[in-house]
Amino acid sequence: MKNTSTRRDFLKLVTNAFFSLSGLLGLGGLFRFFSFQPDPGPPTEFELGPIYEYPKGIQVIRLDIPAVIQHTDEGIIAISLVCTHLGCTAEENEDGEGFTCPCHGSRYSKSGNVIEGPATKNLPRYRIEEQVDGSLRLYTK
Amino acid sequence: MTHPSRIGSRRSLLLTITILLGLGLLLFAGTVAAAAPVPQTTETPFATVTPTFDLSRLDEPVTADPPGQIDRGAIHYWGVCMACHGDYGQGLIPEWRDAFGEDKDCWQSDCHGPDHLPEGFQMHKDNLAPPIAGPGKLARFSNAFELYEYIYETMPWWNPGSITREEAWSLANYVLKLNGTRPDGLVLTDTNGFAIPVHRAVSLPDAEWPGVLTLAGVLVLAAVGMVLQSAIKRAYTSVVLPKPNFVHHLHPPSIPLLQSRFRYTLGAGGIAVFLSLVLLVTGLLEMYFYIPSPEHAATSVQVITTLVPFGNLVRNLHYWSAQLLLIVMTIHLLRVVLTGAYAKPRRFNFLLGLALLVFILLLDFTGYILRWDEGIHWALVVGTNLLKTIPIIGENFYRFVMGGPEPGPAALTRFYAWHIFGLTIGTAILIGWHAFRVRRDGGIAVPPPTERADKTRITRFELLRREVLAMVIVGIVLLLIAVLIPAPINQPISDAGIDTSDSRAPWFFLWVQQLLKYGDPFIWGVLVPLLVVLGLGLIPYVLPRAKVEELGRWFPRGNRYAQILVIIVILGITVLTALANLPIFK
Numbered sequence: 001m002k003n004t005s006t007r008r009d010f011l012k013l014v015t016n017a018f019f020s021l022s023g024l025l026g027l028g029g030l031f032r033f034f035s036f037q038p039d040p041g042p043p044t045e046f047e048l049g050p051i052y053e054y055p056k057g058i059q060v061i062r063l064d065i066p067a068v069i070q071h072t073d074e075g076i077i078a079i080s081l082v083c084t085h086l087g088c089t090a091e092e093n094e095d096g097e098g099f100t101c102p103c104h105g106s107r108y109s110k111s112g113n114v115i116e117g118p119a120t121k122n123l124p125r126y127r128i129e130e131q132v133d134g135s136l137r138l139y140t141k
Numbered sequence: 142m143t144h145p146s147r148i149g150s151r152r153s154l155l156l157t158i159t160i161l162l163g164l165g166l167l168l169f170a171g172t173v174a175a176a177a178p179v180p181q182t183t184e185t186p187f188a189t190v191t192p193t194f195d196l197s198r199l200d201e202p203v204t205a206d207p208p209g210q211i212d213r214g215a216i217h218y219w220g221v222c223m224a225c226h227g228d229y230g231q232g233l234i235p236e237w238r239d240a241f242g243e244d245k246d247c248w249q250s251d252c253h254g255p256d257h258l259p260e261g262f263q264m265h266k267d268n269l270a271p272p273i274a275g276p277g278k279l280a281r282f283s284n285a286f287e288l289y290e291y292i293y294e295t296m297p298w299w300n301p302g303s304i305t306r307e308e309a310w311s312l313a314n315y316v317l318k319l320n321g322t323r324p325d326g327l328v329l330t331d332t333n334g335f336a337i338p339v340h341r342a343v344s345l346p347d348a349e350w351p352g353v354l355t356l357a358g359v360l361v362l363a364a365v366g367m368v369l370q371s372a373i374k375r376a377y378t379s380v381v382l383p384k385p386n387f388v389h390h391l392h393p394p395s396i397p398l399l400q401s402r403f404r405y406t407l408g409a410g411g412i413a414v415f416l417s418l419v420l421l422v423t424g425l426l427e428m429y430f431y432i433p434s435p436e437h438a439a440t441s442v443q444v445i446t447t448l449v450p451f452g453n454l455v456r457n458l459h460y461w462s463a464q465l466l467l468i469v470m471t472i473h474l475l476r477v478v479l480t481g482a483y484a485k486p487r488r489f490n491f492l493l494g495l496a497l498l499v500f501i502l503l504l505d506f507t508g509y510i511l512r513w514d515e516g517i518h519w520a521l522v523v524g525t526n527l528l529k530t531i532p533i534i535g536e537n538f539y540r541f542v543m544g545g546p547e548p549g550p551a552a553l554t555r556f557y558a559w560h561i562f563g564l565t566i567g568t569a570i571l572i573g574w575h576a577f578r579v580r581r582d583g584g585i586a587v588p589p590p591t592e593r594a595d596k597t598r599i600t601r602f603e604l605l606r607r608e609v610l611a612m613v614i615v616g617i618v619l620l621l622i623a624v625l626i627p628a629p630i631n632q633p634i635s636d637a638g639i640d641t642s643d644s645r646a647p648w649f650f651l652w653v654q655q656l657l658k659y660g661d662p663f664i665w666g667v668l669v670p671l672l673v674v675l676g677l678g679l680i681p682y683v684l685p686r687a688k689v690e691e692l693g694r695w696f697p698r699g700n701r702y703a704q705i706l707v708i709i710v711i712l713g714i715t716v717l718t719a720l721a722n723l724p725i726f727k
Contacts (some may be wrong), residue, residue: 022363087663
């Protein structure tokens with residue numbers, strides 16, 4: 001009787017181990033299932049049009065990126081308008097000098113530097129490249 | 142200039158020239174075009190080439206043997222499309238026009254092979270063969286299906302409509318490769334083309350069968366362990382009362398051994414519960430990827446099936462559990478009638494079971510509709526138009542179901558809500574009630590009269606063990622079916638309609654579709670099926686029932702009429718289904 005009981009216990013242990021293993025396999029599959037991301041995410045390249053549309057001194061707001069394109073002394077530059085605080089889109093001030101975030105009031109200078117918090121980081125620049133046909137393309141990555 | 146074909150006979154002369162003029166001549170040669178066309182040593186789609194042009198670019202692509210879809214695409218591209226779109230999809234840019242020799246045109250170069258006109262062949266009037274590979278290209282296409290459709294309908298521009306659908310698929314596949322967004326091993330079809338993006342590289346999930354076979358193998362070992370345990374000791378008479386738990390009611394401390402005889406119950410009720418649980422779990426998983434909108438529904442189903450790791454398995458499990466559930470429930474119904482088990486006090490539970498069958502049929506139908514692809518298009522139209530044929534209330538009932546005058550976004554949302562919520566909640570309540578009543582009405586089944594004196598009992602753990610064993614076995618079978626047989630899928634519903642559209646009802650309603658051929662749609666499509674359900678529901682109340690002494694055995698004398706009736710109904714439905722499948726009736 002003692003013997004039988006031990007054998008039974010051993011079998012029970014092995015059986016439960018197999019069930020646990022199958023559960024782990026299922027969990028692994030579940031993890032991979034949920035890891036797939038069907039969303040492509042936002043585009044990382046934007047056409048800005050021909051270079052001659054950006055004469056010296058111009059400032060163009062592109063809300064679809066969102067970014068501001070400026071032709072300054074450095075040349076044509078693009079500054080992100082995504083507030084570095086929590087991601088709202090900063091808006092151009094009425095005087096055209098600098099930007100303010102509508103959500104928590106962060107203020108940035110015209111060149112994207114923080115003037116007033118809560119944001120602590122300056123607005124980042126985006127890369128712009130001139131294409132062979134003379135048009136400009138902006139890269140967010 | 143020395144003609145290349147005469148190099149052999151004038152080797153010494155060429156050598157002399159080379160020595161004399163050296164590098165200067167070589168540089169010069171780069172800017173001066175050849176006076177005569179270069180004869181071809183290898184077969185290429187071009188007869189002439191500017192000498193600076195690297196001839197190996199025109200070589201026939203090396204392909205696998207036997208060629209797969211991508212190889213056929215590569216060959217086809219090389220033979221037809223490359224002339225204008227370039228060897229790497231660069232389009233008809235100056236660099237590529239060198240391939241056409243002196244005139245940088247197709248005029249002399251036989252670039253269209255047998256289709257080349259004897260009097261020559263001019264390039265596209267605007268010389269516009271756009272680049273089809275690289276960043277920013279093919280911007281108008283978002284998925285491989287759109288690309289395929291465009292190629293099929295418009296290419297090549299000088300003879301659109303001349304390529305087959307399969308050739309168009311192979312070309313779309315090759316264009317993805319040129320763009321570097323083709324996942325390895327991709328074979329495009331209209332049931333995965335919507336899931337494959339043109340501009341974003343995705344990868345196809347690994348094959349499911351190794352994982353599934355591993356899981357099935359482990360479960361087999363676990364099942365063997367369970368069987369061996371019972372072989373060692375059958376502790377049926379153990380009366381140690383365990384603590385109550387959530388299965389307390391359905392699993393009392395002990396039940397008579399003879400109540401759970403497989404050859405009497407067939408385990409159909411338990412298996413149905415297990416299949417329902419599988420449906421619940423896999424359905425919840427599908428909800429994480431399914432998008433219930435007419436534009437995205439079928440595409441998201443293709444994404445689940447094609448791209449999501451184990452998504453195909455989950456969908457196949459859901460589909461096959463649903464189909465099996467209908468069969469298992471039918472067997473359950475047959476068992477209950479053929480053993481007369483619905484006799485008092487189980488008459489009401491028979492009705493609950495019948496209601497469950499109706500709910501599951503509705504769940505099967507709504508789930509089928511959620512695919513929202515061409516495979517379900519006509520079943521949706523016909524199935525819901527049947528509601529309109531009901532006198533007086535028909536039109537309003539249709540709008541109640543569809544949320545509008547025709548199938549659209551509102552209808553899809555309603556089917557979705559009914560499927561995942563309304564009908565599911567109703568079914569869950571009915572399952573609970575049905576199982577509760579089983580115990581209330583005296584347990585799983587009455588033992589046969591000769592053995593009712595046998596007082597042997599099994600513990601709830603033994604009962605649970607048997608149930609788990611049954612689940613494991615059914616689970617393994619289900620896994621194997623799901624990994625081997627794909628669930629049906631089709632391309633999204635398009636307004637234009639397509640020729641591959643399936644006009645048949647889902648298999649479980651084929652009998653109704655067959656009935657509809659016999660006459661008035663209200664009578665044959667609504668009234669007759671309702672009468673069938675009503676007739677089954679009246680069995681315990683109208684027809685003679687088996688006596689208590691007869692219960693516990695198959696085919697008691699007492700309810701012969703009911704047995705005959707249910708067999709006639711099942712046979713009738715089977716025959717009608719078979720008729721609907723015969724080609725002459727299509």
